[in-house]
Amino acid sequence: MTNKVFGGLWVCGLLFLASCAYQGVNQYPLSAAYPRYEALLGSLNELSREYPGVFQHRIIGFSGTENLPIYAVELGKGERNILIIGQHHADEMLGVAISLHLVEELSRAYLKDAKVKALLDEYRLWIVPSINPEGWRVVSSGLSRIKRKNNRDTDGNKKFDLRTDGVDLNRNYPIFWDLDGETNHMSSFYKGPAPASEQEVKAIIALGRRISFELAIFYHSSLTGALSERIFLPAVTEESPEFMQLRKLAEEYAKQSPRDYHRGTYRVQTGTSSRVGNARNFFWHALKVPAMLIEVGGVNRQGQSIIHPGEKMVKRISKRHTKALLSLLEYNSGS
Numbered sequence: 001m002t003n004k005v006f007g008g009l010w011v012c013g014l015l016f017l018a019s020c021a022y023q024g025v026n027q028y029p030l031s032a033a034y035p036r037y038e039a040l041l042g043s044l045n046e047l048s049r050e051y052p053g054v055f056q057h058r059i060i061g062f063s064g065t066e067n068l069p070i071y072a073v074e075l076g077k078g079e080r081n082i083l084i085i086g087q088h089h090a091d092e093m094l095g096v097a098i099s100l101h102l103v104e105e106l107s108r109a110y111l112k113d114a115k116v117k118a119l120l121d122e123y124r125l126w127i128v129p130s131i132n133p134e135g136w137r138v139v140s141s142g143l144s145r146i147k148r149k150n151n152r153d154t155d156g157n158k159k160f161d162l163r164t165d166g167v168d169l170n171r172n173y174p175i176f177w178d179l180d181g182e183t184n185h186m187s188s189f190y191k192g193p194a195p196a197s198e199q200e201v202k203a204i205i206a207l208g209r210r211i212s213f214e215l216a217i218f219y220h221s222s223l224t225g226a227l228s229e230r231i232f233l234p235a236v237t238e239e240s241p242e243f244m245q246l247r248k249l250a251e252e253y254a255k256q257s258p259r260d261y262h263r264g265t266y267r268v269q270t271g272t273s274s275r276v277g278n279a280r281n282f283f284w285h286a287l288k289v290p291a292m293l294i295e296v297g298g299v300n301r302q303g304q305s306i307i308h309p310g311e312k313m314v315k316r317i318s319k320r321h322t323k324a325l326l327s328l329l330e331y332n333s334g335s
């Protein structure tokens with residue numbers, strides 16, 4: 001009888017653990033599945049030794065307060081340039097994991113998989129794992145689970161105030177900046193003292209002006225879950241043929257991206273999009289580059305937003321988005 005009771009408890013325990021793993025919980029401090037800024041250069045050096053000639057990596061700028069290098073990986077040999085930025089907001093770590101997975105997985109596949117090789121001979125992916133290394137370090141060091149901005153000393157008190165300092169890098173691009181009312185420097189959405197005031201944003205603007213991109217993709221994760229598993233397009237007043245083409249690309253990506261905790265796939269947001277100084281507005285309006293924002297991370301069965309899932313889910317998400325990106329490239333391929 002006692003054995004039966006214990007046996008029953010074991011089964012209940014296992015079922016409970018299995019349901020947690022499936023339904024999703026946030027785990028903080030972050031698991032080892034999330035890349036650390038301090039290890040980024042070492043990982044890229046190691047991968048480029050393992051897969052010589054597939055990609056190059058370089059510094060494209062430095063963060064404004066701590067002078068940390070911002071890295072870009074140039075992967076593939078084609079003429080068609082695609083920009084992928086894994087992170088603007090510090091606590092949105094899934095895009096960094098996806099970026100590093102893309103570099104590793106596509107480098108490996110380039111040497112083994114004829115289809116991937118053909119795509120990477122046609123395209124050139126510019127993968128920037130993060131433009132916010134200061135915020136990335138704060139979140140991955142275990143100092144704070146929630147943080148959006150960089151580390152600019154916005155109140156000028158000569159010290160770093162974890163909860164209030166910083167500029168929202170995705171409100172600082174020089175487009176629609178005047179229309180944005182986020183002037184309170186303590187707000188998580190603070191747009192900064194001037195358009196493109198932040199070094200991190202300047203680095204991306206310079207890259208965007210130097211390279212002729214045909215598409216830009218920005219990964220984010222929705223902290224509240226309200227935006228989860230959706231793709232957002234730039235703010236436009238009318239849908240031009242070029243915009244309809246962008247929507248088709250986004251729909252293709254969405255179709256290939258299953259939701260993590262519910263049935264169905266991602267969807268492309270319709271209706272109005274924010275007229276603020278974000279990256280997708282800047283690329284679309286100022287550089288004439290089609291651009292989309294992908295909100296990764298889901299809402300679990302209890303309605304809780306999951307932005308820091310455990311190791312297994314990080315791997316699953318990274319794989320799924322690598323696959324979706326390849327499908328998008330294939331869909332858009334000229335060959």
Ligand SMILES: [Zn+2]
Binds near residue numbers: 092221
């Ligand atoms: Zn974000």
